[in-house]
Amino acid sequence: xxxxxxxxxxxxxxxxxxxxxxxxxxxxxxxxxxxxxxxxxxxxxxxxxxxxxxxxxxxxxxxxxxxxxxxxxxxxxxxxxxxxxxxxxxxxxxxxxxxxxxxxxxxxxxxxxxxxxxxxxxxxxxxxxxxxxxxxxxxxxxxxxxxxxxxxxxxxxxxxxxxxxxxxxxxxxxxxxxxxxxxxxxxxxxxxxxxxxxxxxxxxxxxxxxxxxxxxxxxxxxxxxxxxxxxxxxxxxxxxxxxxxxxxxxxxxxxxxxxxxxxxxxxxxxxxxxxxxxxxxxxxxxxxxxxxxxxxxxxxxxxxxxxxxxxxxxxxxxxxxxxxxxxxxxxxxxxxxxxxxxxxxxxxxxxxxxxxxxxxxxxxxxxxxxxxxxxxxxxxxxxxxxxxxxxxxxxxxxxxxxxxxxxxxxxxxxxxxx
Numbered sequence: 001x002x003x004x005x006x007x008x009x010x011x012x013x014x015x016x017x018x019x020x021x022x023x024x025x026x027x028x029x030x031x032x033x034x035x036x037x038x039x040x041x042x043x044x045x046x047x048x049x050x051x052x053x054x055x056x057x058x059x060x061x062x063x064x065x066x067x068x069x070x071x072x073x074x075x076x077x078x079x080x081x082x083x084x085x086x087x088x089x090x091x092x093x094x095x096x097x098x099x100x101x102x103x104x105x106x107x108x109x110x111x112x113x114x115x116x117x118x119x120x121x122x123x124x125x126x127x128x129x130x131x132x133x134x135x136x137x138x139x140x141x142x143x144x145x146x147x148x149x150x151x152x153x154x155x156x157x158x159x160x161x162x163x164x165x166x167x168x169x170x171x172x173x174x175x176x177x178x179x180x181x182x183x184x185x186x187x188x189x190x191x192x193x194x195x196x197x198x199x200x201x202x203x204x205x206x207x208x209x210x211x212x213x214x215x216x217x218x219x220x221x222x223x224x225x226x227x228x229x230x231x232x233x234x235x236x237x238x239x240x241x242x243x244x245x246x247x248x249x250x251x252x253x254x255x256x257x258x259x260x261x262x263x264x265x266x267x268x269x270x271x272x273x274x275x276x277x278x279x280x281x282x283x284x285x286x287x288x289x290x291x292x293x294x295x296x297x298x299x300x301x302x303x304x305x306x307x308x309x310x311x312x313x314x315x316x317x318x319x320x321x322x323x324x325x326x327x328x329x330x331x332x333x334x335x336x337x338x339x340x341x342x343x344x345x346x347x348x349x350x351x352x353x354x355x356x357x358x359x360x361x362x363x364x365x366x367x368x369x370x371x372x373x374x375x376x377x378x379x380x381x382x383x384x385x386x387x388x389x390x391x392x393x394x395x396x397x398x399x400x401x402x403x404x405x406x407x408x409x410x411x412x413x414x415x416x417x418x
Contacts, residue, residue, distance in 0.1 A: 027241045049078070049112075049145075054207035055158065056151050057191035060084040060144055070113045070390050078112060083159070087116055090140050092162045099128075099414070101139045102160055102313070104152040105171030108320045109143020111398060113388055118395045123402025124409070132414060143171065148179040149300045150194050154203075156307055165313045167413055169405070170304065173320040174350040175278040180300060181293040194296060201299050275338055281350045282340075298357045305363050314413065317358055318405070319351050319367045323387045326372045364412075368404050375400050 048066060053059040060080050068078040081089045094100050103109055103121050111119045121141040128137035140163055142155060152170060160168070179185050183193040183205045193205040280290050301317065308315045324330035325347035334340065351367045358365035376386055379396060386397035393401060 023241065027239060052208075052210055055154055055192065056144075056147070057185070057189060057208045058144075058146065058211070060086070068112055070388075076113060076115055079116065085140065085142050086110065086119075087141065090138070090163060092164070094138075094164055095136060097134075098136045098138055099167075100163060100165045101125075101137070101167045101169060101409075102156075102163055102165035103139060103141040103143060103169045103171065104156060104160065105141075105143035105169075105320075106147045106173055106176070107143070107145040108173055108392055109141060109171040110145050111141075111143065111393065112145065113390060113392050114395050114398055118398055120393070120398040120401035120405065123399055124405045127402065127406040128410065128414070131410060140165070146185050146189065148176045148185065148191070149297060149304075150180050150192055153300050153304050153307070154192060156304060161307065161311045161313075164311060165308075167409065168304075168308045168313045168315050170301075170315065170317045171320055172317050172354060174281050174322055177281050177290070177293050177297050177350065178278040181289075181296045194300065196296065196299060201303055279338070282345045282347055284344055284346055284349060294353060294357075298361070301357060301363060302361050305361065314364065316364045316366065316409075317354070318401075319354055319365070319369070321351070321367075321369045321372050322347060323391050325351075325369055326376050326386065366404070366408060368401070371404060372400070 049061060049064065049068070050058045051061050062080055062082050062084040064078060064080040066078055067075040069075050078086070080086050083090075101121075101124070109121075111121075116122060119141060121139040125137055125139040142160060144151070144155075147155075149170070149172065156168070179191070180194075183191065185191050190209045190211055191205070192203060192208055194201045195204055196202070280287070281293075283290065286294070305315045324334055331347060335342075335345070348369075351369055355365055355367055357363075372386060379386060384396050385394055386400060388394040388397075
């Protein structure tokens, strides 16, 4: 080794040691001034929005008032009341001459990517109050990101029924089917689990195990055992500095947009993909696992209908269309990515099965897929999409859902009973 080469080698070692030393110092500083995560609480940026719940797995933190940033969207003011419901305070008791609508659901109901007044529930409330002056109409949207039908049922039993709703709307998305029969959401987040015993629902997995120390909404393919993924997962769990930097990126619109764009390009360059288990509900011929998930889902819907009936509330199930079932180009991308064929797979299947279940059990049901397609065709000419870049409803999508619900509820539940 020549003197010049040796000097370069030594310089590299010094540089590496300096980087490691700086990392350690920065880690110590962050740990000294940051709040230490409580055992079982969410870690990372999502700890700002959700907290551990022994019955539900997680729930929204009460009394929030922060800006929330999602990929490709502008910052949204996200507020919750003292009971962790998005919006203002709602009393359990209704005021005189009030018609109250309670909404259950997941991220589509929560609508964290749009302002509260832009939510479909707010649109519905405004339209009902403008047309019907003889009553006061209130909508209480309890949607929580990641929840499935089981958690929504449990929430209604524990808390939702206290609001004495006249109408309960369940926003049903197709990934509910799979997760209704699993003890973890997305394979990572612990949740309650119902089982069927003697034809009855039996609740298990409660108290729900406290969550592992991972980053919420940071999906790592468990089958990907690359060194990079292993290091990233270790940093997620152990490094305050990594979490701190990630939080800053997630909560800075320009940085998040830049990183998201780079991540999309990186993913598109990979040849190896894994097939999400929740997509199995698109198969025209279901396997035993999906059949069992549907059986569990039907039990939950029947139980929810019984629970709402006991409180004097009617139940309406609203099927949330998957974006690719509305925009053909999105479906073509999925088919190409996962090598699916129209002979064996159909995005219509979940909605049709759910409709049959509701009809069989006398549950009111709306499948707005055809209306969405017609609206999407009109909006396309105006360069306005019903779904945002994160695949949830955009402002236009929320407005349209509010209109659909208004027309249906006003004609079936209100106008006919005047």
